[in-house]
Structure formats: structure tokens, C-alpha cells
Amino acid sequence: MADRNLSIVTGSGRHRSVAEEPVTSVLPKGDIPYDADHEFTADEEVLAALGYKSEFKREFSLWTTFSVSFAVLGLLPSFASTLYYGMGYAGTAGMTWGWLIAMVGIQSVASSMAELCSSMPTSGGLYYAASALAPPGWGPLAAWITGWSNWLAQVTGAPSVNYGTAAMILAAASINNPAYTPQNYQIFLVTVLIMLIHGCMASVPTKWIAQINSAGSTFNIFALIVVIILIPAGTNREDRGLPKFSSSSDVWGTIYAGIDFPPGVSILMSFVGVIWTMSGYDSPFHLSEECSNANIASPRAIFLTSATGGTFGWFLQLVVAYTVVDIDAALNDPIGQPYAAYLTQVLPLRMVNAVLALTIIAGFFMGQGCMIAASRVTFAYARDGCFPLSKYWSRVNKYTLTPVNAVWYNNVIGIIMLLLIFGGELTIGALFSIGGIAAFVAFTTPIFIKTAFVGRNFKPGPWNLGRASPIIGSIASAFVALMIPILCLPSSTGSDLTPATMNWTCLVYGGPMFGVLIWWLVSARKWFKGPRVNIQHRAFQEGDVSFDGKAINGDGESESGSHEQSKSMSP
Structure with missing residues (x-):
């Protein structure tokens, strides 16, 4: 997580640093979730820090x-x-x-x-x-x-x-x-x-x-x-x-x-x-x-x-x-x-x-x-x-x-x-x-x-x-x-152990998981990079960040940053 004071404006109008979010953010370099047309609610802000956009209605409470x-x-x-x-x-x-x-x-x-x-x-x-x-x-x-x-x-x-x-x-x-x-x-x-x-x-x-x-x-x-x-x-x-x-x-x-x-x-x-x-x-x-x-x-x-x-x-x-x-x-x-x-x-x-x-x-x-x-x-x-x-x-x-x-x-x-x-x-x-x-x-x-x-x-x-x-x-x-x-x-041992009394968990669980590991070695390790970030965010290298989502360069001039869709999370 970056130590710079990167902030967003929440729906309540308060400023919060991404580093202050009580979650394990994975956006590159402590990046800022960004959407120029939407003010984040508290829950959306937390999910955005995790790299995802909200796609469901939040209609579950603690009880439900x-x-x-x-x-x-x-x-x-x-x-x-x-x-x-x-x-x-x-x-x-x-x-x-x-x-x-x-x-x-x-x-x-x-x-x-x-x-x-x-x-x-x-x-x-x-x-x-x-x-x-x-x-x-x-x-x-x-x-x-x-x-x-x-x-x-x-x-x-x-x-x-x-x-x-x-x-x-x-x-x-x-x-x-x-x-x-x-x-x-x-x-x-x-x-x-x-x-x-x-x-x-x-x-x-x-x-x-x-x-x-x-x-x-x-x-x-x-x-x-x-x-x-x-x-x-x-x-x-x-x-x-x-x-x-x-x-x-x-x-x-x-x-x-x-x-x-x-x-x-x-x-x-x-x-x-x-x-x-x-x-x-x-x-x-x-x-x-x-x-x-x-x-x-x-x-x-x-x-x-x-x-x-x-x-x-x-x-x-x-x-x-x-x-x-x-x-x-x-x-x-x-x-x-x-x-x-x-x-x-x-x-x-x-x-x-x-x-x-x-x-x-x-x-x-x-x-x-x-x-x-x-x-x-x-x-x-x-x-x-x-x-x-x-x-x-x-x-x-x-x-x-x-x-x-x-x-x-x-x-x-x-x-x-x-x-x-x-x-x-x-x-x-x-x-x-x-x-x-x-x-x-x-x-x-x-x-x-x-x-x-x-x-x-x-x-x-x-x-x-x-x-x-x-x-x-x-x-x-x-x-x-x-x-x-x-x-x-298994529940039986020795001569009492037969196909009918065998514990088939090793095969029924181990078989698919072995296949999954083979898939990883042969193919998946080349393209699977972990959970994908699917929210728009900005990548800032230097300088501070203004609340309108624009980076301020070292000379104090405002410049528009480019939106970037990260393909995957970097562990």
C-alpha cells in the first residue's frame, strides 16, 4: 500500500485515503478507485478498494x-x-x-x-x-x-x-x-x-x-x-x-x-x-x-x-x-x-x-x-x-x-x-x-x-x-x-477392506483436484493470474491527487490521467 495521501470523495462528502480503508486493498500502488459519474457509498468504496465494482443490490442485513x-x-x-x-x-x-x-x-x-x-x-x-x-x-x-x-x-x-x-x-x-x-x-x-x-x-x-x-x-x-x-x-x-x-x-x-x-x-x-x-x-x-x-x-x-x-x-x-x-x-x-x-x-x-x-x-x-x-x-x-x-x-x-x-x-x-x-x-x-x-x-x-x-x-x-x-x-x-x-x-481394515467398504473420498475429491493441478501445470499457470480487478481506477506515479480525479504534476499543473482497466490482481 502506498504511503501517499491518495483520497476519494465518498457519498457523504468526506475525504478518505485509500490506505485508511479497513480492507486489504489490492489496487496497484495504493491506486484510487475512480468513477467520475458516481459517488461511492461506504460499501461500494470498500469493494472498490478490493478492485471490484458493485453489481448487486445490497439488500442483505446482518439478520438476513x-x-x-x-x-x-x-x-x-x-x-x-x-x-x-x-x-x-x-x-x-x-x-x-x-x-x-x-x-x-x-x-x-x-x-x-x-x-x-x-x-x-x-x-x-x-x-x-x-x-x-x-x-x-x-x-x-x-x-x-x-x-x-x-x-x-x-x-x-x-x-x-x-x-x-x-x-x-x-x-x-x-x-x-x-x-x-x-x-x-x-x-x-x-x-x-x-x-x-x-x-x-x-x-x-x-x-x-x-x-x-x-x-x-x-x-x-x-x-x-x-x-x-x-x-x-x-x-x-x-x-x-x-x-x-x-x-x-x-x-x-x-x-x-x-x-x-x-x-x-x-x-x-x-x-x-x-x-x-x-x-x-x-x-x-x-x-x-x-x-x-x-x-x-x-x-x-x-x-x-x-x-x-x-x-x-x-x-x-x-x-x-x-x-x-x-x-x-x-x-x-x-x-x-x-x-x-x-x-x-x-x-x-x-x-x-x-x-x-x-x-x-x-x-x-x-x-x-x-x-x-x-x-x-x-x-x-x-x-x-x-x-x-x-x-x-x-x-x-x-x-x-x-x-x-x-x-x-x-x-x-x-x-x-x-x-x-x-x-x-x-x-x-x-x-x-x-x-x-x-x-x-x-x-x-x-x-x-x-x-x-x-x-x-x-x-x-x-x-x-x-x-x-x-x-x-x-x-x-x-x-x-x-x-x-x-x-x-476407511471404516474397515485388513481383509475386511473391500471396494464396498472403501472410503472413496480420496478418489472423488482427489481425482478432480489432481486434474485441476495438471490443468494448472499444462495451461492455467500461463493465463490465470488470480482474481481480476474489474473497476476503473487511475495509476499515479508521482505528485498529489485532486478530488476531481486529476493528477497534479510536479510543476503544479493539472493534467488528465488515463483510465486503466487492470486485467488481474497482483498478489
Whole structure:
């Protein structure tokens, strides 16, 4: 950042130096965002300092941004979809104190991400941050890896959530009609139908999307609280000759031997459920260009989403851990949905239907939130030319002022991914593992770069961690470094390890990422230079700057500068 007093006039008439902006500006030499026909608002000024022009209406507030991210988090449907991992790998111990351990690492990641968001509130999010913070010469590669990993996490979000919702819908039908057994093609068709509905819902104007997600988040919170109260209040365990709740010694002290690994590793492997459940808190980062007061409201939404989700999620884990009757029976029930099978163990049929209905509706809103967040990521990356035919996916619809093309690009790819349903439970389960590992790689790459290479030279935004920043960043980086190989471990070992019991995350995530790296080496490194600056700005070499956008040369004479469109960001 240049030290010269380069200033612009904001909409309020005040003068502000670009160097004084509470963001990590990337304009060359501390350059000035410039538009002779437009007065910048505070949010436009911040985005301009990051090198982008405003293309969306800023109709998201702190609450509506939090609503989208909490809907994407979708605690109740996320828990229902991943109960197989949390309970099946380590039993109730993994659900109680295991959740608390995992949340220390996850909240560290979320807090560090929020700090980055305050400094760089743009739709590109983590990908932009990785490029801006990387050591000289490494920015494009850091952005390339972060961007593609984040996109894989985003594009698998809606399909995996909607698959879980569809499975619950058909499981409810099976519970009420024991003669019916859901078939894979039926789950596929129901999931595709939900995907198409969500595609239509995500294509409407921003104001409508904000209202829909506000309603969806409110319902998610309501459903979560109702379920947390309803299960312990309505459990019929005593009718089965059991105590109303299991003893604390059993709940906290018994590690279920569900996989062929030592207990400690089993606990760590059960974190896949926690990680996937808690993976939606990055959404405010990607919505920051549509949020008012973005460099404060968006990071607050990130932090609140993770903290609120972690707290309520743990309460839900405790409820299930203290009431589950038979873990084996829940995991191996013919209806094929452990959450639904668990409910039939502890509640009367009428209550089972009520809880499933609440979970299904919450899952529907969650899938819609995932599709919105993914479309903003795709738009941001296409804006910088990352995808084939990027010019089509980066278009903003002139009627809705939303990235409709990006919505349907993701939708089609998501539907193709759903063909994994026909490969069986472990194959489709790779979507959940991908969501965890891909998101973690993307989340932590810029955090690690900031912690290890930038240090005190990082320019924080108005929401920051202060002196705790390097400590929290180190905890986040260490947690992710530990969890990435754990997320790739299979549930069986030795002679029991077969193609049917293999963890396919290495292939389904590693394959595309390997292809992306080959693409980088063969071609992309020659033309991809990181996020592109798309706002008009002026390049000043010497002298002061007047408020009408003209440079004053060394002799005190005013001269018109030429507008320059920078093709790329210089890390």
C-alpha cells in the first residue's frame, strides 16, 4: 500500500485515503478507485478498494445474512443426514465430548475466516484472500487451489442435502407403510425434483431470496428447539422397560466399536458428522457483496452462525445420546435412514411423523440456502475466468440482478453427481466426505498463509481477533492438518477392506483436484493470474491527487490521467 495521501470523495462528502480503508486493498500502488459519474457509498468504496465494482443490490442485513448461513448450516437436517457417521463410528461418546473437542477447532476456523471476511468482504471470499495474502509469485496458485476446492465443497452441498431430505421423505413413507421399501431410482427422482425447485427459488431477485431465507432460518431455529424439547419429553423408553434416559457413565464413557480402528481414531473419524454439519458458516463471506455494512455484518454472521450452531448442535447430540436404545438396530434398519430408525425406537408413531416433518421442511430450506451460496461462489470465480465458458456463468440477469446462469450451471452438475446414488450408500456418502474435506482445504489455506507468512503485516478490518489472531489461526491450521487424513480413512481394515467398504473420498475429491493441478501445470499457470480487478481506477506515479480525479504534476499543473482497466490482481 502506498504511503501517499491518495483520497476519494465518498457519498457523504468526506475525504478518505485509500490506505485508511479497513480492507486489504489490492489496487496497484495504493491506486484510487475512480468513477467520475458516481459517488461511492461506504460499501461500494470498500469493494472498490478490493478492485471490484458493485453489481448487486445490497439488500442483505446482518439478520438476513445470518439467516442464509444458518439455513445452509441446517443443524437439524444436517444432523439427521450424518447420524450414521457421528453415532456409527464412535457411539454416544463421539456425540458428547467428541463434539466439544471438534467445536474448538471448528470455531477457530470460523473466527479466523470472519477476520479475513472483514478485511476482504467480496464474493470471491477465501479464494480472493488466498491470492491477496500469498507470498509474491504464489498468489495465482493459492487462489487456484483454494477456489477449486471451495467450489467442489459448494457444488456438492445442495445435492448431498437434498439427497438426505429425499431419503427422509421416503423413509417416512416406509415407516407408515412397512410393506414399502425405498428404491435407489425413487430417491434419485425425488432428489432431482427438489434440485429443480431450488433452482427456480434461487433465481429470483435478492430481496425475495432474503425474505425466503429469513423465513427458512426462523423455521430451522423453531424446528430445532421443538425437536430438542419433544424427544426427551415424549420418549416412550419406559414403555420398553428402560429408564427414561441412559446413565451418564454409559453415554459419556462408552465408545461404540463401529469401525476397525482404536477408540481415539474412532472419535476423530466421527468428526466427519460435526464438520459436515458445521460447514455452512462461510456463506456470509460469499454474500458480502449483497450485504449492507458488509465488513462488519458479514464477519459477525460467520462467527454467530458457528457459535450458535455449535451450541444448539451439541444440545441435539445430547438428546439423542441419552435416549437412543440400540445403535446397531438404528444403523442397520431396512428403511435405510438411521435418524428415522432412531426416532421409531424412542417415540410413538405420531411423534415420529411430526419430527420427521419438521426435519424434512428444515432440510428443504437448507438445500435452497446451499444452492444460493454455491451460485455466488460460481459467479465470483467465473468473473475471474476460472471455468470453461466463464463469460456465460458470470452474467448477472438484468431482470433479477442475480447470477441465474451460475445457479443452473451448478444445478446441472449437482444432478449429474447424484448418479452416485446408484453405486450404493458408501458411494453417495462420498458427497458428504467431499463437502467436509474440500471445505476445510479452502477454509484453511488463506488462514494458514496469513498465520505463517503474513503475520503482523496483515491489515485487519473492523471485526478482528486482535492479539489472539495468530494463536487462533494456528489452532485452526493444526486442526485441519490433523483432520484431512482422518477424513480419508476407511471404516474397515485388513481383509475386511473391500471396494464396498472403501472410503472413496480420496478418489472423488482427489481425482478432480489432481486434474485441476495438471490443468494448472499444462495451461492455467500461463493465463490465470488470480482474481481480476474489474473497476476503473487511475495509476499515479508521482505528485498529489485532486478530488476531481486529476493528477497534479510536479510543476503544479493539472493534467488528465488515463483510465486503466487492470486485467488481474497482483498478489
